[in-house]
Amino acid sequence: MNKKLICATLTAIAAAIGLYACGGNDISGKPDITAVKTVVVIYAENRSFDNLYGNFPGANGLQNVSATSAQQLDRDGSVLATLPQIWNGLTQTGVTPVITQAMTANLPNAAFAIDDPNGFNAPASATTRDLYHRFYENQMQIDGGKNDKFAAWADSGGLVMGHYTMNADKLPLWKIAQQYTLADNFFMGSFGGSFLNHQWLVCACTPTYPNADKSPAAGSISSVNTDGVSLKLATNSPASSLSGPPKFVNSGNLTPDFYAVNTMQPPYQPSGNKPASGGDANLADPGAATTLPPQTQQNIGDLLNTAGVSWAWYGGAWGAAQQAAQTGTSGVIYGANLSAPNFQPHHQPFNFFANLAPGSANRAKHLLDGGLAGSEFIKAIDAGTLPQVSFYKPQGNLNEHAGYTDVTSGDQHIADLIAHLQKSPQWNNMVVVITYDENGGFWDHVAPPKGDRWGPGTRIPALIVSPLAKKGYIDHTQYDTTSILRFITHRFALPALPGLTARDNALVANGGKAMGDLTNALDIAH
Template identity: 40%
Template sequence: MPAAAAVGDAGAGSSGNGHPSTIPGGFKHLVVIYEENHSFDNLYGGWGSVNGQAVNGSQSVAQVAQNGTTYDCLPQVDVNLASPPLSASCTDTTHNIVSHFANHTFTIDDYIAPTDTTCPPAVQGTPFKPNGWLNGTGASGGCTRDLVHRFYQEQYQIDGGKMDRYTTGSDAVGLTQGQYDTARLPIYQYLHSDGAPNYVLADDFFQGAFGGSFLNHQWLIAARTPLDTTATVNNSIVDANGMPNTYPQYTPTGTVKDTQWTMACPGGGNDYAAACGNFAVNTIQPASPPHASGAQLPLIDDTKYPNIGDRMTAAGISWNWYSGGWDDAVAGHPGVNFQYHHQPFNYFAAYAPGQPGRAHLQDETKFIAAANDGTLPTVSFVKPYGDENEHPGYASEPDGSDHLVDLLKTITDGPDGKDTLVVVTYDEFGGQSDHVAPPVVDKWGPGTRIPALLVSKKFEGSGVDHTSYDTTSIVATIEKAFHLAPLGTRDAKVNPLFSGIRIGLDG
């Protein structure tokens, strides 16, 4: 290991307030790039090995119907995967399915190429097509339809660790078993090209909470689920199987209701440990602008429920949240695919317009300028704009991966490149299946395994890290690096990313 600072040490120096001045390992900058909606198997399942070290890659798990019987064929509703236009080569009379796909994983690229015109045009007024755009009618990029990724549905899909109900618990049914050809992804090709920085692939990294983007962005910065302080909310209602909705392969066993909030507690009130009451778990809008129409979460009181930004500011640690399209959205003319619920600090009172914390919310263009100028803050969170974040349904996976490569090149080729550790991960699974059962920690998660990489020009070699992590490992790394108090119970106990850093530095 280089002598600058051992992993876990305070670093090469300390700031005037007694906090370390470097990230463990001697890094002066940490950049977290937060991509969208892919499970590990879906995106990195075909990574193979790294310097002879095996990656826990994709394995097919036979999907079962609501009654527990195994499908023979995978039903499909994506307009480019249904039969027609594909041949109906698989017939499942027991479950009344005629499909092109047998009950196992398949490669999406074999049916939807990166150049296919299956993406929705990024134009205001474009109609919503839930099952996607038929090739030849949309924009280029090889998009699939979107897949449901919500709090209760994911728990049903995981099925106590059996990982066999993704198809039944999804509006996109068999698309849950689709996977990309990892070796064809721009990020894979870049990291295996001459002159690329070394990397560490973390193959046991899970999304922090069950469900979708809104909640996992909250867990990224606050390691907890926010409480809605509104007097009354429209609580979810689940059936005997824990499901709140109807899907092509799922019929509820009783009354259901699928809302932004957890189900009511049997005795009323709010019980965080039991995950019941007025907790916001599915997409809800921030009270501060910019926001879309719809239900809003009241401003979160930072004095009661702080986030990692509050902790860093109090400690004198420089940081920013950089979001693609932020300046346009604040100015009142957001891009078609700007996602308001991907801006987690905007839900907190300390970051409302006019508050000092607002200065930490900046446009991605300012991050690129700082990386080029050598003026990166100690900690940067980077959230790409919708068209470039890899989200199924409205974004192209290969185009998003191209943008990710551009960001990595900007960072590693910049003046701060040698002193910067980059963490690349995804907010959640996006409804895609994975074969690795997540650890059972609490009622909130962790959820499905997701891709995660550590990248640095300072790394001496590439490797694989089999340490168990979840999204809160990122804030735990910051907390332990700078001796900050944990935000909650999960980040207090989860593994920080120190093992992965050590692997990269040792080479």
């Protein structure tokens, strides 16, 4: 009996008892994945799981951390007597409270609460200093899965061990996590920072810079040890992390074989690099060391286009940044990056791809203005006109990135978006994934599974919010950023991107298992 005949038979039987089969529901009455009509991905910034959700009831959090498992080692492998001072202070002038470097001396070698009233008492609404979140440094901090050298290879000293004592009253998304599904075994797709993890979000690939050794970027080729994962130390690097941040021969943006792993700028405006003098105003200066050549790898947009599935990337403040670039407003886009919304060009991953270049129909259709404070994105939500797949990137001052914004404002912004989405005409068939691009340098106690050369990296929070999501559920399934791509390709029957297959093969070869595709978070037929 063939599959169609089986389905027809089951449907007839199910109809007789008031249930459905094969056509969107199974005989249990649960819908299948085709019930999902709209996928929304909201991509925030730079928080490890323990940093925000370490105290979440039922999750694999700080209650599972022993005194010894959180201990940090010095660069020589010895146990640190104390955490290093927080270099340049935890918070700075203009931020309340001001916490200077001297005030952070003699911190116990353990995880600590940044907002502890008996400690620093710095709330989540206060902006802390930034932390290293770079490709090689992240691997050196993870230290083969022991997570015991975060302080050793940080430029922020002991701040890496900081977290917040959150609850539903302090963190709006905490309340939403309680209502839907919180994934506590979700890892950043690649080691390092925002630039590379945004690329892994859209293509499961690492950008390339052909012939970089003969290019303006030649000086940004990293000096790496023979292990391929650690940087060569400079001769004047402090021997102990208690004496100061490490110094490297060259922690650059490129690998020795010319992959771009740390922050590069888009070849197209809006970019952090201005156009060449007398050149095309729509382009970034290719002579600038940090301008990445246009990329040609296959991305999720290509697959969706081929399948006729509608999609868009909504960049917060994208329209304002484009206008500033086109008018050449001095100090507004290049470097300052629109100081009010703090637009970040390297957070716009599709702007690196040749087939989405300025002037192309592909770009006009798919790279959309999210508006200031998400205003244009919200209009599409409220009108019920979101495409089948939407990515939303909050503008810089609403993305939760340490160093230039705080947790509270970004978290409230996303919670407000969820309130709009829940009222949307598309809500009943929607799945929303909220996650962070990377850990921002903050420690987490869970070892990432051993994958391929690029990742996965440190554990980060992820929420699956949907009428179809399991309610009040902690999902322990192994996921990473690429699980979002896996879900999209599963739902719309797309071929797998090469990076997804390579990642799973590497995970299995290292004794692990393939990444999940988020469907375990949904109460659907499998």
